[in-house]
Amino acid sequence: MMLTFVTSAVTVVDVYGNDFTAPGDEPTAPSASPAGARPEEPASFVALLESEGRVEPRDEMPEGYRKTLVRQIAQHAHSEIIGMQPEGNWISRAPSLRRKAILMAKVQDEAGHGLYLYAAAETLGVDRADLLDQLHSGRQKYSSIFNYPTLTWADVGAIGWLVDGAAIVNQVPLCRCSYGPYARAMVRVCKEESFHQRQGFEILHTLSHGSDAQKAMAQDAVDRYWWPSLMMFGPPDDDSPNSAQSMAWGIKRFSNDDLRQRFIDMTVPQAEALGLTLPDTAIAWNEERGHYDHTPVDFTELFEVIRGNGPCNEQRLSHRVKAHEDGAWVREAAAAYADKQAARQSHEGAA
Amino acid sequence: MSREPLWEVFIRSRRGLSHVHAGSLHAADAEMALRNARDVYTRRQEGVSIWVVPASAILASSPEEKDAFFDPAADKVYRHPTFYEIPEGVEHL
Numbered sequence: 001m002m003l004t005f006v007t008s009a010v011t012v013v014d015v016y017g018n019d020f021t022a023p024g025d026e027p028t029a030p031s032a033s034p035a036g037a038r039p040e041e042p043a044s045f046v047a048l049l050e051s052e053g054r055v056e057p058r059d060e061m062p063e064g065y066r067k068t069l070v071r072q073i074a075q076h077a078h079s080e081i082i083g084m085q086p087e088g089n090w091i092s093r094a095p096s097l098r099r100k101a102i103l104m105a106k107v108q109d110e111a112g113h114g115l116y117l118y119a120a121a122e123t124l125g126v127d128r129a130d131l132l133d134q135l136h137s138g139r140q141k142y143s144s145i146f147n148y149p150t151l152t153w154a155d156v157g158a159i160g161w162l163v164d165g166a167a168i169v170n171q172v173p174l175c176r177c178s179y180g181p182y183a184r185a186m187v188r189v190c191k192e193e194s195f196h197q198r199q200g201f202e203i204l205h206t207l208s209h210g211s212d213a214q215k216a217m218a219q220d221a222v223d224r225y226w227w228p229s230l231m232m233f234g235p236p237d238d239d240s241p242n243s244a245q246s247m248a249w250g251i252k253r254f255s256n257d258d259l260r261q262r263f264i265d266m267t268v269p270q271a272e273a274l275g276l277t278l279p280d281t282a283i284a285w286n287e288e289r290g291h292y293d294h295t296p297v298d299f300t301e302l303f304e305v306i307r308g309n310g311p312c313n314e315q316r317l318s319h320r321v322k323a324h325e326d327g328a329w330v331r332e333a334a335a336a337y338a339d340k341q342a343a344r345q346s347h348e349g350a351a
Numbered sequence: 352m353s354r355e356p357l358w359e360v361f362i363r364s365r366r367g368l369s370h371v372h373a374g375s376l377h378a379a380d381a382e383m384a385l386r387n388a389r390d391v392y393t394r395r396q397e398g399v400s401i402w403v404v405p406a407s408a409i410l411a412s413s414p415e416e417k418d419a420f421f422d423p424a425a426d427k428v429y430r431h432p433t434f435y436e437i438p439e440g441v442e443h444l
Contacts, residue, residue, distance in 0.1 A: 003377060012408060044414075056414070056416045058411065058413065058416070059414050060415075105394075108390075108394070109394070112390075112391050112394060115391050116374060116391070118377045119374050121373075121374075122357065122375070128377060183399075184374075185374070191393075331354065331355070331379075332354075334355070334378075334379035334380070334383060335354040335355070335379050337379065337380070338379040338380035341380060342380075
């Protein structure tokens with residue numbers, strides 16, 4: 001059992017479909033049971049998992065499984081809608097109408113991804129309004145990657161290429177997640193993410209083949225986003241207490257380190273095609289392993305950002321709360337209109 | 352309690368196919384639900400027709416009673432063509 005040093009806020013973090021804590025923070029996954037033993041797991045649930053079947057909303061499931069999914073899906077949904085902010089920041093300053101239209105479509109997709117995921121979470125018996133409350137009050141988190149600022153236009157490219165690229169590597173295995181509604185939502189999300197990644201790559205490719213200043217801007221964005229992108233996969237396997245249970249439940253399919261390695265292997269040749277360098281001189285092909293070697297990720301920064309000390313944590317959350325509050329009159333007007341129409345219809349029906 | 356009830360969304364992806372469940376969403380009324388469904392589920396021409404149904408109007412069979420509920424079909428293998436033995440060489444049957 002992990003010692004709990006921080007009792008105020010639960011800082012389990014989903015990173016685009018991952019699930020981990022900063023060390024010393026409250027573990028919310030049920031403590032792992034002895035190997036093989038699955039007390040309290042309904043026989044129908046165990047049979048479904050063993051046959052690689054999908055669990056559907058009305059099936060019997062252990063409470064821990066339900067809670068883990070609610071937390072992970074909700075925090076994934078929060079990440080999607082908070083993720084609209086760093087890019088939304090550049091819509092009004094996109095360098096051309098073409099780039100602007102593309103960026104608006106991408107940001108709209110992120111809103112859509114949030115909605116697919118909130119809908120999937122609601123199949124587990126929670127209410128979207130409650131989940132938003134938990135986001136707004138800081139009781140549930142979102143991916144730390146969105147607590148970094150987008151300082152230049154090239155950052156929009158780096159987010160598409162690296163952040164969405166890392167998200168795809170994390171999310172593709174979730175299309176086979178044991179919980180049906182989450183898996184189906186992820187199929188939709190993954191289809192749309194590949195456009196996101198390509199448009200980011202194209203932005204960087206254009207910049208890196210432009211003027212010296214444009215190339216330098218692209219390189220600077222990659223230098224700043226590389227390490228945070230690698231952190232998106234979560235801590236090393238040895239420090240990831242929730243992973244084993246999530247793997248046993250078929251929520252998670254690959255370990256954090258395996259996914260991170262897959263991302264690096266994919267990305268190194270792409271960086272070469274861009275003519276940009278990744279900010280890690282240790283990156284080199286290892287013939288024996290069949291993978292690229294790299295410097296181990298320093299997670300001190302990640303845990304600081306999770307704890308609320310990233311560059312933009314406050315700004316992201318206060319903007320979200322303000323957007324929600326500013327939209328209150330729209331929700332009230334829609335409800336009032338619906339009430340009026342319903343009353344009119346029942347009046348006509350009675351007449 | 353949410354002022355925006357839950358709606359289930361069904362989409363016909365192209366003519367000739369039936370509507371298939373795509374997901375759900377919240378909206379104050381049916382018309383808003385339809386417009387939201389268009390924006391959430393058909394941003395890339397995934398549909399030519401949308402149905403929205405109040406989630407509260409759907410009655411679902413219970414997974415706990417699955418065996419008993421579907422049991423009547425279990426012992427009627429003669430409903431499948433493969434049940435029947437046909438002599439060698441007989442075609443178009």
